[in-house]
Amino acid sequence: xxxxxxxxxxxxxxxxxxxxxxxxxPGTLWADVPDTWACPDCGVAKSDFExxxx
Amino acid sequence: xxxAPDTAALVIIGAGLAGWTTAREFRKLDTSTPIVLVTAxxxxxxxxxxxxxxxxxxxxxxxxxxxPAAKMAxxxxxxxxxxxxxxxxxxxxQCISVTGADGAAHQVAYGQLVLATGAHxxxxxLDGDAAxxxxxxNQLTDLAHFQQRLGEEPKTVLIMGAxxxxxxxxxxxxxxxxxxxxxxxxxxxxxxxxxxxxSAQMQSALSGIDVRWHLGxxxxxxxxxxxxxxxxAQLANGETVDADLVLSAIGLRADVALAQAAHIHCERxxxxxxxLQTSAAHVYALGDCAQYASAGARTLPYVMPIMNAARxxxxxxxxxxxxxxxxxxxxxxxxxxxxxxxxxxxxxTPGQWVAEELDAEAAHSGGAWRYMDSDGQQRGFVLTGKxxxxxxxxxxxxxx
Numbered sequence: 001x002x003x004x005x006x007x008x009x010x011x012x013x014x015x016x017x018x019x020x021x022x023x024x025x026p027g028t029l030w031a032d033v034p035d036t037w038a039c040p041d042c043g044v045a046k047s048d049f050e051x052x053x054x
Numbered sequence: 055x056x057x058a059p060d061t062a063a064l065v066i067i068g069a070g071l072a073g074w075t076t077a078r079e080f081r082k083l084d085t086s087t088p089i090v091l092v093t094a095x096x097x098x099x100x101x102x103x104x105x106x107x108x109x110x111x112x113x114x115x116x117x118x119x120x121x122p123a124a125k126m127a128x129x130x131x132x133x134x135x136x137x138x139x140x141x142x143x144x145x146x147x148q149c150i151s152v153t154g155a156d157g158a159a160h161q162v163a164y165g166q167l168v169l170a171t172g173a174h175x176x177x178x179x180l181d182g183d184a185a186x187x188x189x190x191x192n193q194l195t196d197l198a199h200f201q202q203r204l205g206e207e208p209k210t211v212l213i214m215g216a217x218x219x220x221x222x223x224x225x226x227x228x229x230x231x232x233x234x235x236x237x238x239x240x241x242x243x244x245x246x247x248x249x250x251x252x253s254a255q256m257q258s259a260l261s262g263i264d265v266r267w268h269l270g271x272x273x274x275x276x277x278x279x280x281x282x283x284x285x286x287a288q289l290a291n292g293e294t295v296d297a298d299l300v301l302s303a304i305g306l307r308a309d310v311a312l313a314q315a316a317h318i319h320c321e322r323x324x325x326x327x328x329x330l331q332t333s334a335a336h337v338y339a340l341g342d343c344a345q346y347a348s349a350g351a352r353t354l355p356y357v358m359p360i361m362n363a364a365r366x367x368x369x370x371x372x373x374x375x376x377x378x379x380x381x382x383x384x385x386x387x388x389x390x391x392x393x394x395x396x397x398x399x400x401x402x403t404p405g406q407w408v409a410e411e412l413d414a415e416a417a418h419s420g421g422a423w424r425y426m427d428s429d430g431q432q433r434g435f436v437l438t439g440k441x442x443x444x445x446x447x448x449x450x451x452x453x454x
Contacts, residue, residue, distance in 0.1 A: 007121070008357065011386075021444070022446065040386075041358070041386050050120065
């Protein structure tokens, strides 16, 4: 499981946690997050997220 | 008649989120018009909200940079003047005067000019020989300086201001192993944003991680101390607090100096209309420095308004006049001890907070409040703890 960070506001999408409030069940892979999904904190598109290297 | 500018260049002052996002959005619509970006700092791009959770994530200020300035400039085809001060604007001949890092002064002509100068922390004068030791964190270099003073060992930090930024830093510093004292003149944290019940939850959640509260009082003076901690704060209520560092987080004031000097209409911020135009032709403003007509003459120092403003402004600058209409923009308070989402109504909206009745189990892990106006319509909301998962649901029932 990987995490992705919004380059604009720092919101983190964690594949393991998913985002149930947006209909993304825990374990939803980034590749399976719809392109129409937007950052819940700042509204930027999925393409403005980057993989977080830990 | 004013002379026509000898350039069609789009000139942007400021390389924060507002400046860079305007450049990025403009480039999506126009790949050929020259963009010149002038900034007093390095121009490195970073997510500003991460300033207040860097400690828990064990990230240095340097590591917060997501894209170095040179890479931003190259990707967006922007001519970048970094470490450069803008000393004057002439809105008649459409040019700005700048002084570069090498001290050389020159002029930059613009076809259209965007002010994205941001805001600076409000400082209140304190008495005492150590008053100059008070720090604020509003940009990357501030954080670097603060982290350097924080060092590796656990420290005691006094934070002035228990608003959004103060509470976020308090939570972050505790997670980083530090001791935190929060001082605020209000009787409760986040008093300007939250209903009393939500403030009480925040206070209790932060108490639970050992934040020490000093509410209903202010720091009067700051002195050097020979004790275990180098600083001692004298509070108005008679208490003294020993600390290693003092952070001021009492709010931001729009940076309007440049606009004011050029006789552009400013109030709490640079006044802009729905098109984000200032009182001067061809001059626009957005971000923390702007006072938006689209927001009922408010400044909105948050990320989401900037993204919306930049998209509308880019369209206008690219030749399609576009009015800015803000959607509902909930703000996340990044306090892991009590995650909180606030969608505030315009402060002039008459109404009252109504707490939702939750069953005992749900009430234990969060709360939900709706701001109801005199017509019985929901105009805002606050969600805390596990209830933050209902953000979409309450957004849908909110009337703008």
